[in-house]
Structure formats: structure tokens, C-alpha cells
Amino acid sequence: MEARVRIAILIPPNAHPLEAAGLSEVFDEANRSVSGPPAYQLLHVALEATPVRSSSGLILVPDHSIAEAVPPIDTLVIAAAYGIPAPAPPLLLGWVQEVAAQARRFGAVCTGAFLLGEAGLLEGRQVTTHWQYASELARRFPNAMVDPDRIYIRDGALFTSAGVSAALDLALSLVEEDLGRDLALAVARQLVMFLKRPGGQSQYSVHLATQTAERGPVQRVQQWVHDNPQEEHSLATLAQQAGTSERNLSRIFRQATGMAVREFVEAVRLDVARRLLEETGLPLKRIALDSGFGTTEVLRAAFIRRLGVGPLDYRARFQSATKSVQ
DNA sequence: TCACACGACCGCCATC
């Protein structure tokens, strides 16, 4: 890479320090791993160039105010505040809009997506955020297609990620895009993290993993569905698996996970189907069978319902972009 | 695209 890539990391008040530092660290490690001059120039930006108290109390010191951080900026990453951020001042929104408009790519980590939404940059885009805030994001910005199940999502120039450690995965994917797989792998090794998180979506799907019950019948049912998505999973058969009545399974399942049984089964199947669409060229019929939807009609209906796009649209959009990452 | 049938969900109440 010829010129250094200017990356601006925007640090909001009450920032989550692990995310802000993690982003920084991945790019910095890439600089160390690359042969020759550093690939990245990092700008740590805040509204004012004064110390920012992070959510844990750790003080972060930005090196530029937004007034000083002027374009050209190649990549803008908005770090997240803890929880849903307060409405941003117009000055900040204007800066974000201006920088995003000229940047090669831009995005946010975790609840930083709310700031993008306020700036009007999520319209009609596929985005994700921390699972806990996904429904609120979707409510506030109804034109954004919020997918709570993903570690991170790239939609054109826009990228968003789930919470905390997902910021590292996101940053690593940007490094891979810029500097190639080998270097990204070297960075991952150095930081003792995975370039590509292993295991099924079941294990690492943020949404599902965080809503997995501890032990007992509900957990067994979840495991069974995860391991055998292609089987038929009626409430009756699952109740039998769990050794309880249908009524009781319904009740304890919602109590433990916050989801209805049917909802969970569908979420698992959607994960499987999505992964197969992204990572394989298998025909829809086959994916419908393997994911447990059974027919392409049902598969399609679920995609439209949950993601707002049909399976083939989804594949066209994400296959090349995510084939080797995430 | 539509209508219809069926399963899932969940409030309510009885029972253990």
C-alpha cells in the first residue's frame, strides 16, 4: 500500500474503553506487522481535544478535536458509548456526515450505530449492533435493516458491528481488506484472537449465545435444535425431548430465553441458511433442506420476514464480501 | 395471491 491510510476513531463521551482501545490496537498491530512504513495513520478524535472519561473511569486522551480532524479521512470508525448514547450535538452530526461522505468507508461499533442513525446514514442499509440494543435501533431508525445476529456486517461503504470484542473482529476484517489475509492472520496471532471465529453460529452468534439457558430442559432443547436443525421441531416433539408438557415447555422456554420456542427454532435455521448462502454455492433447495426450512418457499418467507431480502438477494449481497472473513 | 387449516402461543384456572 502506497500512501498511509488515515483512520479516524471517534471517541464519544462515556466511551467503552475496551472497544476504543481494541480498534486502535488492531490497526496499530497491523502497522507493526507490515514490512516497510506503517500502513495506517490513526487519529483519535473527540468532540473536543480534551480527556474523555470512559465508562469504566479510565481516561482516554484524544489527539484531535473534530475541528482539527479534517478530511481526507479514509476510514471513519465510531466507537461506542456505554448504552444508548444521548442525542449528538449538531456540530458532531455535521462532522460525521461530512467525513462519511468523502470517506472510502465508514461505520460504527456497537451502539455507535445510533450516532450513524441520527446522521441519517443507516437508511435502507443492513446493519447490526449489540444484541441488547438491536430492537431499539430498529425502532428509532425504521428504515435501517437491523440484524441482531451478526458479529459484524458490511454493506457497501458502511460497516457496523456487535458489542465489545466484536469491534476487534470488525477492525481485523478491515485490515484484511486493506493488507490481505496473511497480514490479518499475523495480527490475529499477535493479539491472540481468531481471524475467523471457529465453530458454528450457534456458539458465536451473539444474539443466540447470550440468550442460551444455563442448564436443564431448556438448554437441552436448544442444544438439540442447534445440532439438528434439519429435523422437524414441533412443539410436541420438543416437549417430549424435554420431558415435559407442551404448555410447560412454552412457559419455561420463554422464561429462560425471552423467546418463544418457534422463534428460536427459526432463528437457528436462519443462521444455518445464511451461513450456507455466504460460504457455499449450494442450490437453494439444498439449503432449505439442510437448514430445516424444508422448502425454498418457506426459506424465502423467513428471509423476507426477518431480513427484508430474499435468499438469493442476500447471497448476491454478502457472498463475495464475507466469504473469507468473519 | 388468496383462502383455509393447522400449529403455536399464552392467559387463565385447576391440580399437585
Place this chain on the structure above:
DNA sequence: AAGATGGCGGTCGTGT
């Protein structure tokens, strides 16, 4: 007495 469980049935969403 109180919490867990199961049955009933109205309503709704989904599959065909």
C-alpha cells in the same frame, strides 16, 4: 401457602 405443572381454548401467524 406457594410455586411448579398441565389442560383448555381464543387468537394469531404460518404453510400449503
